[in-house]
Amino acid sequence: MRQARLEVVDAAGRWRRYPLDKDVFTVGRRAENDLILQKPDVSRDHAKIVRDGDRFVLHDSQSRYGTFVNDAKVERYQLCHGDRIQFGPKSDLSTIFLCDDTDLTTGTTASIAVAELRNVGRLLEGLRQVGAGGMAEEVLALVLDLAIEVSVAERGFVMLAADGGLEIRVARARGRVSIPGGTFKTSRKIPEEVFRSGETQAVPDLEVVAEDHPHTKPLQLHHVFCAPLRLVRFVDKDVAPEAQRIIGVLYLDSRQPCAVSADARTALEMLATEAAVVIENARLYRETIEKVRLEQEMKIAAKIQQALLPPGSWTGAYFEAMGATLPCRAIGGDFFEYMSSLPSGEAGFAVADVAGKGAPAALLTAVIQGALAAHASIPGGPADVLTRVNRTLARRAVESRFATLLYGVMSPDGRFTYCNAGHNAPFLFGRSGIRRLETGGTILGLFEAAFYDEETVELDPGDVVLAFSDGLSEAMSAEGEEFGDKRVEDCLRRHAGDSPADLLRSVLSSLREFCQGAVQNDDVTVLVVKYLGKPGGSR
Numbered sequence: 001m002r003q004a005r006l007e008v009v010d011a012a013g014r015w016r017r018y019p020l021d022k023d024v025f026t027v028g029r030r031a032e033n034d035l036i037l038q039k040p041d042v043s044r045d046h047a048k049i050v051r052d053g054d055r056f057v058l059h060d061s062q063s064r065y066g067t068f069v070n071d072a073k074v075e076r077y078q079l080c081h082g083d084r085i086q087f088g089p090k091s092d093l094s095t096i097f098l099c100d101d102t103d104l105t106t107g108t109t110a111s112i113a114v115a116e117l118r119n120v121g122r123l124l125e126g127l128r129q130v131g132a133g134g135m136a137e138e139v140l141a142l143v144l145d146l147a148i149e150v151s152v153a154e155r156g157f158v159m160l161a162a163d164g165g166l167e168i169r170v171a172r173a174r175g176r177v178s179i180p181g182g183t184f185k186t187s188r189k190i191p192e193e194v195f196r197s198g199e200t201q202a203v204p205d206l207e208v209v210a211e212d213h214p215h216t217k218p219l220q221l222h223h224v225f226c227a228p229l230r231l232v233r234f235v236d237k238d239v240a241p242e243a244q245r246i247i248g249v250l251y252l253d254s255r256q257p258c259a260v261s262a263d264a265r266t267a268l269e270m271l272a273t274e275a276a277v278v279i280e281n282a283r284l285y286r287e288t289i290e291k292v293r294l295e296q297e298m299k300i301a302a303k304i305q306q307a308l309l310p311p312g313s314w315t316g317a318y319f320e321a322m323g324a325t326l327p328c329r330a331i332g333g334d335f336f337e338y339m340s341s342l343p344s345g346e347a348g349f350a351v352a353d354v355a356g357k358g359a360p361a362a363l364l365t366a367v368i369q370g371a372l373a374a375h376a377s378i379p380g381g382p383a384d385v386l387t388r389v390n391r392t393l394a395r396r397a398v399e400s401r402f403a404t405l406l407y408g409v410m411s412p413d414g415r416f417t418y419c420n421a422g423h424n425a426p427f428l429f430g431r432s433g434i435r436r437l438e439t440g441g442t443i444l445g446l447f448e449a450a451f452y453d454e455e456t457v458e459l460d461p462g463d464v465v466l467a468f469s470d471g472l473s474e475a476m477s478a479e480g481e482e483f484g485d486k487r488v489e490d491c492l493r494r495h496a497g498d499s500p501a502d503l504l505r506s507v508l509s510s511l512r513e514f515c516q517g518a519v520q521n522d523d524v525t526v527l528v529v530k531y532l533g534k535p536g537g538s539r
Contacts, residue, residue: 002054006035006085007096020056025049027087028061041065041088049079056097058085065089137170143250143275144172150264150271151225153252155179158229158275159191160248166191169248187224191249194226198246200269201226205257223254227269229276247276298330298359305331305362308369310338313501316347317535318412322500323351323527324508326471332523333361333403334469335369342409343379351527352405353423353469361523364401368393368444372407382407382419383454386444390421390452393445402445406437406467412534414459419452426467427489429496431460434489461533464503466492471522472507478517487514500528 004020018025018035027035028046037046043063050057056079060067068086069077079085085095144156154174159166168186171179190201203224229248250272260268305327314321323336333356339348352368354361368389375388386407393403406426408418420426420440428435439455468488475483487510495506507526 002099004056004079004097004099006049007098008035008093020049020051023051025051028063037087037093039088041090046087063087139278140170140275141172141176141178143271143278144170145176147250147252147268147271148172148174150267151223151252151260152254152258153223153225154254154256155186155252157186157251158248158279159195159251160229160279161195161246166195166248186251186253187221190224190226191251194228194249195246198228198230198244200228200265202260202265204260207257220255221253222256223252223258225252225260225265225268226250227272229272229279231276231280247279250275295330301359301362302327302330305365308366309335314338314340316340318414318532319347319410319529320500320532321349321527321529322504324504324525326508326520326524328471328520328523329358331359331362333357333365334471334523334525335365336467336525336527337369337372339373339376339409342376344409344411346409346411348376348407348409349465349467349527349529350405350407351423351426351467351469351525352403353471353523353525354403355401357523360401364403367396368403368405372405376407381454382409382417383440383452386419386421386440386452387450390444390450391448394448394450402443404443406440408437408465410459410529410531414461414463414531414534415456416459416465416531417454417456419454421452424468424470424473424485426465427492428457428463428465429492430463434492437465459531461531462497463531464492464496464500465527465529466503466507467527467529468507469523469525471520471524472511472526474522475511475515475524476518476521477514483511483514500530503528 006018008016026033026048027037028044029038029042030044045061046063047061047067048059050059058069058077058079060075065088066073069083079097081099083097085097140158144158148156156172157168158170160169173179194201205222206224207222227250228246229250231245231247309325312323321338325332325334325336333354335352337350342348350372354364371389371392375385386405404423405421406418406423408416410416418437420438422443425436425438428437439453441452442450473483473485473488491507491510495503504526
C-alpha cells in the first residue's frame with residue numbers, strides 16, 4: 001500500500017511532517033483536526049484528504065476562503081506526488097503532498113523540484129526584500145534540505161570564500177539533519193575548480209574517473225554535484241549588462257552513483273543563485289548593523305568631546321575670549337582651552353592641534369587636555385608647563401602621534417606670556433600693527449629632552465590675539481587654492497575693533513564663503529582673546 005505524507009514549512013523555515021496514515025485526514029482551525037492551522041483565512045473545518053485505496057483525494061469542506069492546488073482553486077482533487085496545497089488565498093505555509101513509492105531518479109523529479117522551488121523562491125524573495133540577515137543560517141539549511149531531496153544526495157554543504165580558500169558554513173544530511181562541525185570530509189578538488197571557473201560540475205560516479213580524484217576515492221564517494229554561488233547584480237545598461245561575482249559553492253555528494261537530470265540541474269543552479277543573494281544580504285545586513293553601531297558610538301564620542309571643551313565664550317575682569325572648533329569628522333584632534341585657576345591668579349589660554357583625524361586623534365586630544373590642566377596647576381611659566389607636557393607625551397611613545405600647542409597666560413596689567421610648541425604662529429593686533437607670536441620650541445611628543453622658551457609681550461587695551469589651527473589657513477577652495485595666513489590677517493585688520501564673538505564669526509564666515517563647494521579635510525579651531533585693560537583703570 002502506498003505511503004503518503006504532507007510536508008509543511010513555514011516562513012521561518014520550520015519543517016513539519018504529517019503522515020497520511022488514516023482514511024480521513026482533516027485540516028482546519030479546530031483543535032480536533034489532524035493539521036491545525038490557526039490563521040484568519042482558514043476555516044474551522046477547512047478541508048480533508050480522503051484515502052481511496054492507493055489514491056488520496058483532497059476535498060474542500062465548503063471553506064470560506066477556498067483550497068488551492070498548484071495555485072488553482074479546487075473543490076475535489078486527486079493528489080499527485082509533488083502537488084503544492086494552499087489552505088486559504090494568502091497562506092505563508094508551503095504544504096507539499098509526497099508519496100514514498102515515487103522514484104526520485106526519474107523525470108518526476110523535475111516537476112517536484114519546480115513545485116517546491118516556487119515556494120522556496122517566494123520565501124527567499126521575501127527575505128531579500130526585508131533584509132533578513134539574521135535568518136541566513138536557517139534559510140541556507142532549508143536550501144540544502146531541498147537540494148538534497150532534488151538531487152537524491154546524502155549530504156549537502158554551503159562553502160564560502162574565506163582567506164583565499166573555501167570554508168564550510170552550513171552542512172546538512174538527508175532527513176533534514178544538521179551535521180556537526182568537523183565530523184565530515186568532502187572532495188576539495190571539485191568545489192575549488194567550480195569556485196575558480198564558475199562552471200557547474202556533476203559527476204554521476206567518481207569510480208569511473210577515480211584517477212582524476214585520488215584524494216576523494218578513500219572517502220568512498222560516488223555522486224558529486226557542485227554549483228557556484230553566483231551573485232548577480234544588475235546595473236545601468238549603459239554601463240554593463242550585469243556584474244557577477246562567485247562567493248562560494250553549493251556542494252552535494254552521495255556514496256551511491258546517481259545521475260542528475262537536466263531539469264534538476266537547472267533547478268539546483270537556480271537555487272544556488274538564490275542562496276548567493278541570501279548570503280550577500282546577510283553580509284550587507286551585518287555591515288549595516290555594525291555601521292549603525294559605530295555611528296552611534298561616534299555620536300556619543302562627539303558629545304563627550306564637546307563636553308570636554310570649555311564654553312565658547314569667557315569674559316573676565318580684564319579680557320574677553322571666544323573660541324570654536326569645527327571637526328571635519330564626528331570627532332576631531334583640535335581643541336582650545338581656558339584656565340582660570342592658575343597658581344599665579346592669571347588667565348590661561350591654549351590652542352592645540354593633534355596629528356591625524358578621527359578617533360585616534362580625539363583620544364590623544366583628551367590625554368593632552370588632561371596633561372595640560374595638570375601641569376598648568378603647578379607653579380611655573382608657559383615654557384615650564386609645555387616642557388612637562390612634552391615629557392609626559394614622549395614617555396608614552398605613541399607612534400606617529402604628536403601635537404602642536406600654543407599656551408599663554410594673561411595678567412591684569414596686560415602682560416601676555418606665551419610658549420609656542422610648533423603651532424601656527426598667532427596674530428597679535430595692537431596699536432603698533434600686527435605681529436606673529438612664534439617663540440617656543442618644537443612640536444610635543446617626539447623628543448623627551450626638547451627645550452622650550454617663552455616670550456612676554458605688553459598689551460594695550462583693545463589689543464587682540466587671534467590663534468588658530470592649520471585647518472583654517474590650509475583650508476582649500478573648490479579650485480584647490482589655500483585660504484592662507486594672508487586672508488586671516490586681512491579679516492583681523494577689518495574686524496579687530498569688533499567683539500571677540502563678532503570677530504570669530506567674521507573669520508568663519510569668510511572661510512565658509514571661500515570654501516563653498518569644497519569638502520572640509522581638516523579640523524578648524526579659532527580662539528580670539530581681547531585685552532580690555534587693567535580692572536578699575538582707564539580703557
